[in-house]
Amino acid sequence: MNIKGIDVSQWQGEINFNKVKSGGVDFVILRGGYGKYISQKDPYFDKNYSHAKKAGLNVGVYWFSYAESETDAKEEARVCLEVIKNKKFEYPVYFDLEEQTQFDKGKAFCSSLVKCFCGELEKAGYFTGLYISSAPLKKYITKEVAERYALWIAEYGSRCTYRGSYGMWQYSCKGKINGISNDVDMDTSYVDYPDIIKNGGFNGYKKH
Structure with a gap:
């Protein structure tokens, strides 16, 4: 199963999601925001959500982390929950971990951030995941955490070299998609x- 998707934020500007859908894209992961303050919500999030849904795309979310402690990660989760409430998502809510200052604190620290954020989201009924590049995933995330949450791995090139199981691969940041005027990240689920x-x-969603 290879499902074509993209991920977008305010940096893509105005998007024609009907053209995106007609170009063969099945899903889009939207940036909800970043950090631990409601003011850091992505200004295009609500519009992107509404228009993507109307176009018939499946939708997920990512939240960019700057957490410097487990408390920060929980605060980021709290703000993320506020941003995404009353909406439905067909793809996971991803914790986006890519700051070098976080990696510098080591594997146990990085893994604890993932568990804190994702744990708060799970309590609220969300299916969660981790977005991370391949190299830091191998170095800074415990096997337990890597196997516990849905993995979305960034590694640009012809293949993903991570040997564990993962659900999504971001393979390019230079995609050209009808309906988007500048470069966009490309994903396969x-x-x-x-x-x-x-x-x-x-x-x-209500359980069937």
Whole structure:
């Protein structure tokens, strides 16, 4: 199963999601925001969500972390929950971990941030995941955490070299998609997340 997707934020500007959909894209992961303050919500998030849904795309979310402690990660989760409430998502809510200052604190620290953020989201009924590049995933995330949450791995090139199991691969940041005026990240999903999430009653859906 190779499902075509993209991920977007305010940096893509105005998007024609009908053209995106007609170009063969099945899903889009939207940036909800970053950090631990509601003012850091992505200014295009609500508009992107509404227009992507109307176009018939499956939707997920990512939240960019600057957490310097477990407390920060929980605060980021709290703000993320505020931003995404009353919406439905067919793809996971991803914790986006890529700051070098976080990696510098080591494997136990990075893994604890993931568990804190994702744990708060799970309590609220969300299906969660981790977005991270391949190299830091191998170095700074414990096997337990890597196997516990849905993995979305960034590694640009012809293949992903991570040997563990993962659900999504971001393979380019230079994609050209009809309906988007500048470069966009390109993704492939290998898992039927909409089926898992809807049937499991996650992300705003009622369990079947």
